[in-house]
Amino acid sequence: MESRVAVIGGGNMGYALGCSLVHKVLNKPEDLLIVERKGNRAEYILNALKCNVEQKINSRVREFGIIVVAVKPQEAEEALHELKEYIFERHIVISIMAGVPISFISDKLGGHERIVRCMPNLPGQIGVGITVYFGRYGFSAEDYVAVERVLSSMGAVLRVAEEDLIDGATAISGTGPGYMFYIIDSMVSAAVDLGFSYREAESMIAEFIKGSVELWLQSDLKPDTLLKMVASEGGTTEAALVVFNKHHLDEIIRDGIKAAYERAKKLIG
Template sequence: MPDLMPRSLVLIGAGKMGGAMLEGWLRIGIDPAGISLIDPKPSDEIIELAGAEGLRLNPSAKDIAPAEVLVLATKPQMLDTAAGAVQAFIHSNTLLISILAGKTLGDLAARLPNAGAIIRAMPNLPAAVQRGVTAAVMGNGVSAAQRAAADRLLASIGKVEWLDDEALIDAVTAVSGSGPAYVFYLVECLAAAGVEAGLPADAAERLARATVEGAGEMLFQSPLAPGTLRQNVTSPGGTTAAALEVLMAADGMLPLMHKAVAAAKRRAGELSG
């Protein structure tokens, strides 16, 4: 969909997430000549990529075309100090996409008054392998064309979930933002249980890891609901049913996950407040 490709794109902050987004944009065919990277301490990988692809690295605002899209991917605590420099790259028709955790649309509008169109987005860690999920919410002034362009850019690193209410971002943080860590811990726990059951530690870890990898791929490929997939692998009276009886007990996994997500959501609110 070439009409959705911005011809001038500025990325401010080329760390892990910014770098993952950059690789996604190149993969979907955005012209490298139209991409400018602003990062005071770019990694060796970013310097090498910029040289190989012909990206502009740390140009001044006056030396590049007015940005159609500016993606802000710095550390959230840098917003106040960086705002003046960021302002120089924002023009009347620039769409600002921020992935700064805890920084609301109001925070962004107050510190970057040049920005007339702002989208707040929250990608998660699997964006680094193009399997992330990004929740996004629009501020006032975002056109249909700008939303479509943002959707295209964000979809280069995984799925996109648009929200109507910014207040839901804290819940997103608790579910998908922090969620990969929950899955990694599940693998740790499954491997530890395997050791307790008699497996060698290295074999238990390999089996637990491969099991979650495979189950995740099934979720990715299958249109079936997770509950249906679970039922499909559970034979009445079998081993899986015996384990699920423990996990699905009144004091099992569901209430524990409710408590974990609630704790993460509460902390997200504290950090953004």
């Protein structure tokens, strides 16, 4: 049963997970069920993935050993209420709902214990993301293998020892791509101001970001050490850093991440 997966919610992340599962993990499309309320969206998913598609949570979910809840946090209570009727003790429930604690999920599912809470991110849509997850209790080593088999279809997987770290992951890796796109957009605009075409700016910035990350990963050096290697005294990097430090950019970044963390803890409220 654990080789079959039901996904509740066919939005961007639910659909992306479904695509990854069909193409990388499951033996056949029939091993996947996606529940999507919107008729047009449900039809699109059916045509694209050739998997099982339902517009309402119903008894069919009982045929699937792992149930992934991928609805918006604001829709959590209604979805879990509907799901409660069809949950067995053996089911593994994986939540990718930001800010929704396991205690809330368990309560709405009538005390169900086999629950994993996780936070994927946008690059997971193309299989290069990272998903951070926490499982409360009631899991065997084989269960964790089954969970990671599902989550690794979207990229790297990190298991943490405390549930509160999932809110932290939401503010770092979950929201992080948004921070990067914000910075990239600002840099593209700056490059255009300097006379580059938009396409030239995108190409240049994409390549130096990829190269910088690859150098960091291969060198085993910390970012601050690599920064010192680039920022020679009296040079152009130092000139930019003087401006960044003048405006306390490091504090702004920390404050932004803290705000994201606090919001994550309040989403279900």
